[in-house]
Amino acid sequence: MIGQLFRLSGRGLADFKIHPWAHLLTLVAVAMVTLLAGFILLSLHNINIHLLKSRGEVQFQIYWRSDASPELIQTQWEKIGTMEYLQEIKGFTPQDALVELAETLGKTGDFSWLKEQNPLPYSALTSFAVPPEAQQEGWAADLLTKLKAMDGVAEVHYTPLQADLAKGWRVISRAIIWPIIGFLGMVVALVVGNTIRLSLLTRQDEIEILSLVGARPWYVRWPLLTGGMVQGLLGSAAGVGLLKLAQNALADSLNIAPLFIEIRFLPMEQVLALCGAVTLVSAISSWVAVR
Amino acid sequence: MVEVQHLSYNFGSQWALKDINFSLGKGEFLFLTGHSGAGKTTLLRLLYGALPLTKGRATVAGFELHRLKRRHVPGLRRRVGVVFQDFKILPRRSVFENVAMALEVRGMARSPLERRVRAIIRAMGLETKSYTLCERLSGGEQQRVAIARSMVTNPELILADEPTGNLDFDLTMHLMDIFKQFHTYGTSIIMATHSREVLEAVPDARILHLEQGRVVELDGETIMESEEEFA
Numbered sequence: 001m002i003g004q005l006f007r008l009s010g011r012g013l014a015d016f017k018i019h020p021w022a023h024l025l026t027l028v029a030v031a032m033v034t035l036l037a038g039f040i041l042l043s044l045h046n047i048n049i050h051l052l053k054s055r056g057e058v059q060f061q062i063y064w065r066s067d068a069s070p071e072l073i074q075t076q077w078e079k080i081g082t083m084e085y086l087q088e089i090k091g092f093t094p095q096d097a098l099v100e101l102a103e104t105l106g107k108t109g110d111f112s113w114l115k116e117q118n119p120l121p122y123s124a125l126t127s128f129a130v131p132p133e134a135q136q137e138g139w140a141a142d143l144l145t146k147l148k149a150m151d152g153v154a155e156v157h158y159t160p161l162q163a164d165l166a167k168g169w170r171v172i173s174r175a176i177i178w179p180i181i182g183f184l185g186m187v188v189a190l191v192v193g194n195t196i197r198l199s200l201l202t203r204q205d206e207i208e209i210l211s212l213v214g215a216r217p218w219y220v221r222w223p224l225l226t227g228g229m230v231q232g233l234l235g236s237a238a239g240v241g242l243l244k245l246a247q248n249a250l251a252d253s254l255n256i257a258p259l260f261i262e263i264r265f266l267p268m269e270q271v272l273a274l275c276g277a278v279t280l281v282s283a284i285s286s287w288v289a290v291r
Numbered sequence: 292m293v294e295v296q297h298l299s300y301n302f303g304s305q306w307a308l309k310d311i312n313f314s315l316g317k318g319e320f321l322f323l324t325g326h327s328g329a330g331k332t333t334l335l336r337l338l339y340g341a342l343p344l345t346k347g348r349a350t351v352a353g354f355e356l357h358r359l360k361r362r363h364v365p366g367l368r369r370r371v372g373v374v375f376q377d378f379k380i381l382p383r384r385s386v387f388e389n390v391a392m393a394l395e396v397r398g399m400a401r402s403p404l405e406r407r408v409r410a411i412i413r414a415m416g417l418e419t420k421s422y423t424l425c426e427r428l429s430g431g432e433q434q435r436v437a438i439a440r441s442m443v444t445n446p447e448l449i450l451a452d453e454p455t456g457n458l459d460f461d462l463t464m465h466l467m468d469i470f471k472q473f474h475t476y477g478t479s480i481i482m483a484t485h486s487r488e489v490l491e492a493v494p495d496a497r498i499l500h501l502e503q504g505r506v507v508e509l510d511g512e513t514i515m516e517s518e519e520e521f522a
């Protein structure tokens with residue numbers, strides 16, 4: 001059974017010899033489509049990296065209620081100090097805040113008369129830096145909720161701009177990526193499906209005879225299916241190879257002042273997913289072609 | 292082995308077969324005779340599932356053709372060896388490959404397969420041409436390849452459509468000997484022919500004579516008045 005499958009697969013590959021040009025052109029087409037898809041993925045990947053690298057930072061200004069005890073606030077500062085991804089925490093007692101305020105206002109402001117009845121609350125300025133790989137959907141909002149939920153906290157202000165920008169980019173990239181992937185998938189399916197149909201047509205006599213001597217449908221289809229699958233595999237591998245060459249050539253082209261963007265290659269799982277998807281589409285389209 | 296009841300078949304408005312009835316026991320030899328266009332090929336094609344049975348009933352090697360699903364057709368064809376009128380061999384493949392095909396689709400292991408293919412090729416007198424491409428063979432040699440392929444699987448039933456049509460007398464007799472040998476081993480055979488020599492080669496065979504799609508004579512009994520002289 002296994003031996004038979006191998007023999008049939010070999011027969012499917014032997015079809016490449018019957019129509020070398022058609023199969024070669026299909027391989028080139030599949031490689032080109034893979035390359036194009038790879039370029040798009042690569043661009044998205046690199047934009048993501050750069051956007052998220054600088055955008056993983058978020059600052060929160062935390063204000064406590066005036067009735068919160070200094071001891072409670074002290075322990076909470078310590079607690080925040082142990083939180084994950086914390087960059088910096090700066091606690092302000094009402095006095096600190098007053099001094100700060102006075103400093104910002106310069107000589108014109110003298111608030112020493114307020115010392116006894118300071119209206120300013122306890123507050124803290126915190127900044128977090130979350131690395132891209134730890135940024136789950138809504139991570140900034142989660143942090144915000146966590147801080148707001150703390151005992152005695154009256155208000156939390158934050159600078160959401162950067163985090164929101166990253167989120168917006170992700171929505172956009174998702175919106176463009178699916179139509180493009182769908183379109184490229186269709187191209188692969190048509191190109192491979194047609195070549196396999198060509199193999200099918202030239203083997204029409206053989207297929208008829210095989211079926212007349214009692215071959216089951218899978219026996220007839222398997223060689224054609226392997227043919228399509230191998231085309232998807234070789235074509236996508238070639239496309240990824242070209243992409244790697246292009247990336248090598250261009251890696252440092254943007255790595256100049258003031259950009260300092262180093263173009264990185266796709267992570268392995270994306271490469272595998274790309275090849276797998278192209279191969280799968282090829283296999284499915286050849287299966288449809290020989291039905 | 293074969294049981295046919297009230298079988299009719301039409302191509303559009305033209306009836307190619309009309310109300311055919313006969314049965315064939317295990318190990319029997321039946322000739323289908325009749326002029327060209329009488330319906331012999333159509334009847335055989337119905338029997339191996341190349342045409343769908345639309346009217347009447349037929350059972351072949353345990354397969355009920357009137358309720359045959361598409362997925363059962365390969366099973367039927369594995370029980371039946373068919374020699375096609377137009378050979379249906381692949382010109383760009385060798386004699387060996389063409390004959391081996393029938394065993395390969397059954398998934399037979401390589402070494403018994405090779406033994407059997409060689410034996411049948413030898414019996415057909417083609418051993419010196421095993422690796423010759425079929426397109427290089429004469430018509431008679433191609434016919435022998437087709438016969439070898441139908442027999443290599445050792446089928447219970449052989450359907451042969453004018454298998455000696457292009458051959459000279461000596462070769463015809465040689466091949467009839469091979470068919471007879473299979474027959475004596477218990478293989479059932481239905482052979483379409485319009486050659487007297489072929490009929491005479493198997494004197495104890497039954498004969499079903501067709502005329503314009505109807506059975507005119509079966510086993511020497513007249514079923515219908517013939518409108519033609521028996522060729």
Ligand SMILES: Nc1ncnc2c1ncn2[C@@H]1O[C@H](COP(=O)(O)OP(=O)(O)O)[C@@H](O)[C@H]1O
Pocket residue numbers: 302306307325326327328329330331332333334
């Ligand atoms: N594929 C077909 N389409 C239409 N008519 C056909 C077809 N095959 C055979 N026929 C008709 O059916 C009749 C029987 O043909 P056939 O079975 O080939 O006869 P035989 O084999 O006895 O010479 C003939 O009249 C022929 O023209």
Ligand SMILES: [Mg+2]
Pocket residue numbers: 328331332333376452
């Ligand atoms: Mg005929």
